[in-house]
Amino acid sequence: MAVSVSRAGYPRWLGQTGNVLSGVFFANRSARRVLALGIFFGVWQILCAVSFDFFINFQFVPSPVEVFKATLTFFTESPWIHFRSSITRVLWGYAVASGLGVLLGIMIGWFAVVEDLLMPPLELLRPIPAVAWIPLAILMFPNAESGMVFITFVGAFFPVLISTINGVEGTLSDTVLIRVGQCLGAKPWHIFKDIVVPGSLPSIASGLVIGMGNAWFCLVTAEILAGRYGIGYITWESYVTSNYPPIVMGMLLIGLMGAASSWAVSRAMEALMPWRVIKKQGSA
Amino acid sequence: MTQLEQRQTTKGAVQVEGLSVAFRHRGQEIHVLNSIQMGIQPGEFVCLLGPSGCGKSTLLNVIAGFIKPTAGYVMVDQAPITRPGADRGFVFQQYSLLPWKTAFQNIELGLKIRGMAKGDRTELVHDYLNRVGLYKHRNSYPHQMSGGMQQRASIVRALVNSPSVLLMDEPFAALDAQTRHMMQELLLDIWEDLKTTVIFVTHDIEEAIFLGDRICIMGVQPGHIKAELPIGLRRPRHFDDTLSAEFVNLHRQVFECIREETMKSMEGCL
Numbered sequence: 001m002a003v004s005v006s007r008a009g010y011p012r013w014l015g016q017t018g019n020v021l022s023g024v025f026f027a028n029r030s031a032r033r034v035l036a037l038g039i040f041f042g043v044w045q046i047l048c049a050v051s052f053d054f055f056i057n058f059q060f061v062p063s064p065v066e067v068f069k070a071t072l073t074f075f076t077e078s079p080w081i082h083f084r085s086s087i088t089r090v091l092w093g094y095a096v097a098s099g100l101g102v103l104l105g106i107m108i109g110w111f112a113v114v115e116d117l118l119m120p121p122l123e124l125l126r127p128i129p130a131v132a133w134i135p136l137a138i139l140m141f142p143n144a145e146s147g148m149v150f151i152t153f154v155g156a157f158f159p160v161l162i163s164t165i166n167g168v169e170g171t172l173s174d175t176v177l178i179r180v181g182q183c184l185g186a187k188p189w190h191i192f193k194d195i196v197v198p199g200s201l202p203s204i205a206s207g208l209v210i211g212m213g214n215a216w217f218c219l220v221t222a223e224i225l226a227g228r229y230g231i232g233y234i235t236w237e238s239y240v241t242s243n244y245p246p247i248v249m250g251m252l253l254i255g256l257m258g259a260a261s262s263w264a265v266s267r268a269m270e271a272l273m274p275w276r277v278i279k280k281q282g283s284a
Numbered sequence: 285m286t287q288l289e290q291r292q293t294t295k296g297a298v299q300v301e302g303l304s305v306a307f308r309h310r311g312q313e314i315h316v317l318n319s320i321q322m323g324i325q326p327g328e329f330v331c332l333l334g335p336s337g338c339g340k341s342t343l344l345n346v347i348a349g350f351i352k353p354t355a356g357y358v359m360v361d362q363a364p365i366t367r368p369g370a371d372r373g374f375v376f377q378q379y380s381l382l383p384w385k386t387a388f389q390n391i392e393l394g395l396k397i398r399g400m401a402k403g404d405r406t407e408l409v410h411d412y413l414n415r416v417g418l419y420k421h422r423n424s425y426p427h428q429m430s431g432g433m434q435q436r437a438s439i440v441r442a443l444v445n446s447p448s449v450l451l452m453d454e455p456f457a458a459l460d461a462q463t464r465h466m467m468q469e470l471l472l473d474i475w476e477d478l479k480t481t482v483i484f485v486t487h488d489i490e491e492a493i494f495l496g497d498r499i500c501i502m503g504v505q506p507g508h509i510k511a512e513l514p515i516g517l518r519r520p521r522h523f524d525d526t527l528s529a530e531f532v533n534l535h536r537q538v539f540e541c542i543r544e545e546t547m548k549s550m551e552g553c554l
Contacts, residue, residue, distance in 0.1 A: 182367075183370065184441070187397070
């Protein structure tokens, strides 16, 4: 019996299976995202398995399987104290940074005098990396805990501040929006409250999302100051003791929590802006 | 009696005296408007018609108080204009509803700013929403509304504050022809009730004749009022009237007058 063959020259069932697979994986955006992670870990595992060594050397890089084993070990030995310490530090730093960043950003964007008085020193401090703040954090803060919160604050503050300023200035430069307010009899306060603040919200939101990521970004730096607990502390300590799989585990856990919290922030901001529509190419 | 049924024919007199506007651009003085003289009666519907670049929008912006004149002045009901205010409602060419407010909230904003009590303003806004057929869309955000719906909401947003003058800057230019005709009829319909003074900027001859009591035809380089033409077509007007001999005749007259200016403004580009 002849197997029916498609025009391209391979059995029809193969083509159909392909269609089903591509239907599942490429039509469905969540499936595409899972696939992306699968490919990432798969490629990494293969590079380790073949001891890839061409300019970049994978011979000593822990493979995903080794990292997974280290993670299992970590989770069997009371991991929650580490999570709790890190999450608390990041959230405190982030809370202060976002509160202060949005407040100062709005003031700087709205009042010329505030801009003149605050921007020069802030611009001077902005390029300083979090790690350079460690000595001063030790000198200035009463204990390691507040020093660590300060380091995560440094990471989160500037993106929030700059995005907020840009948002306010961008809205103020929108002649039509401002004129709409003016010919409805709006006083500066109304223009501020009904036009400038909501108009800068999309920009503030992106600052808050980037700031959330940056707070986690600075966690390892912050927890160099830590004595015992914290995901960043484990990562740093494993490096000092040349225990490689937990380093990568720590990196991935920070990445995971950073991504999850950024996602949560961006969802929360979307809920605040039901009036926004985002249409992308290729999104159903 | 609701505000919608009142006739306000006593306020809305506009006086434009020797108005000139010039901008400095790369060290050169560019005259946009040159000694404009214009008097508008309360309740009159005046169309400013002209080719692009004749300064008709600039003139409207000066009356609104968005732009300061270089010389001359504008008075509305004997009060000189120095800044924008709620007594001059403005309908913009672009869709200008605040994207973060629903149709209702957009229309309500002026009343809220003025400090009207919540119950009163809800009732008034609902009246107007019903009047322009948007009641069912009162909780829609602008992005959920068509262009025509957004412009209806913009017109109502200006009218709800019972302005002395309604300034309209090519409000229907971005709409498709069908919607544009419907909007023109709707605007006249509301205007017949309110009798607010309207200054309507357009480059569409047919639109100007269909809507206006009077057309001011503007010329270019620098912008000036070249001719004024009273439109005696009976009211209320309907779309059929645009096919009448009288209308076609007016159209021809205006076209001849404006063609010269259009040629001039095109020469500048060639």
